[in-house]
Amino acid sequence: MKYDIILxxxxxxxxxxxSALIASSAMEEGLHVKxxxxxxxxxxxxxxxxxxxxxxxxxxxxxxxxxSASMILGMEPLESLRYLPFLDPAGTIVTxxxxxxxxxxxxxxxxxxxxxxxxxxxxxxxxxxxxxEAGSARATNMVMVGAASSHLPVQVATIEHxxxxxxxxxxxxxxxxxxxxxxxxxxxxxxxx
Numbered sequence: 001m002k003y004d005i006i007l008x009x010x011x012x013x014x015x016x017x018x019s020a021l022i023a024s025s026a027m028e029e030g031l032h033v034k035x036x037x038x039x040x041x042x043x044x045x046x047x048x049x050x051x052x053x054x055x056x057x058x059x060x061x062x063x064x065x066x067x068s069a070s071m072i073l074g075m076e077p078l079e080s081l082r083y084l085p086f087l088d089p090a091g092t093i094v095t096x097x098x099x100x101x102x103x104x105x106x107x108x109x110x111x112x113x114x115x116x117x118x119x120x121x122x123x124x125x126x127x128x129x130x131x132x133e134a135g136s137a138r139a140t141n142m143v144m145v146g147a148a149s150s151h152l153p154v155q156v157a158t159i160e161h162x163x164x165x166x167x168x169x170x171x172x173x174x175x176x177x178x179x180x181x182x183x184x185x186x187x188x189x190x191x192x193x
Contacts, residue, residue: 003153004064005052006083009075010100014141015048017166018073021145024162025154026054034062046102047079054153073148075127075141076100077112084119093119094148094189096127096140123147123192130184136174139181146185156186 005022009015023033036051051064069087074080074095087093095116099109116122125147131139142163149156163182167175 001056001153002059003054003070004068005054005071005073005148005152006064006069006086007050007052007073007075008079008083009048010079010102011046011048013048013075013100015050015075018075018141018145019050019052021159021162021166022054022148022152022154023052024165025152025158028158028162029154031056031153032059034059036062047082049079049083071148071151073144075144077109077116077124078106081112081115090121092121092123092151094123094125094144094151096144097124098126098128098140123189125185125188127185130188131181134181134184135177136181139178142178142181143185143188146182146187147189149182149186150189 007015007019019035023035026033032055034053051062053059053062053064064086066085067088070091072080072083072087072093076096076099078099080093080095097113113124116124125143127140127143128137130143131137149159160179163178164175167178
């Protein structure tokens with residue numbers, strides 16, 4: 001088994017946190033993990049991309065070749081589409097539908113969403129709304145982990161355990177909010193299945 005994920009977003013959207021959460025969950029279950037350095041500008045507003053490779057056998061490289069990613073997990077639509085050449089034809093794209101307009105010539109949103117809707121295995125998630133309903137607009141990245149979770153080769157209980165660990169020092173309310181956001185993302189993605 002091999003499962004390669006390209007995580008894409010903009011600085012401040014939690015790409016690193018999502019990658020670390022999925023990687024920790026996979027390692028807990030005994031999978032081999034390779035994770036790339038973040039490519040792009042990790043400062044708030046700059047494009048961020050990471051490679052995360054999961055396998056039941058040792059992995060030689062941390063970089064995902066063109067046309068072989070099992071999933072693109074995007075925190076916003078333009079960044080998700082930027083990495084389409086890396087997606088395997090049978091791969092899945094799971095992306096937030098809300099843009100983070102960080103450039104002056106950001107393309108019209110409806111055109112981006114229409115492009116995503118034409119893909120055979122794509123889910124557009126209203127992550128901002130779901131995060132706010134869960135109790136925090138900052139939980140959009142946990143909504144996206146939830147949306148991706150049914151495709152990941154990791155048990156839901158393991159991911160939830162690491163969400164609890166990640167946010168434990170911030171208190172029970174923050175843990176509960178992020179678990180609620182994760183579960184809302186899972187539920188939203190089920191509608192796209």
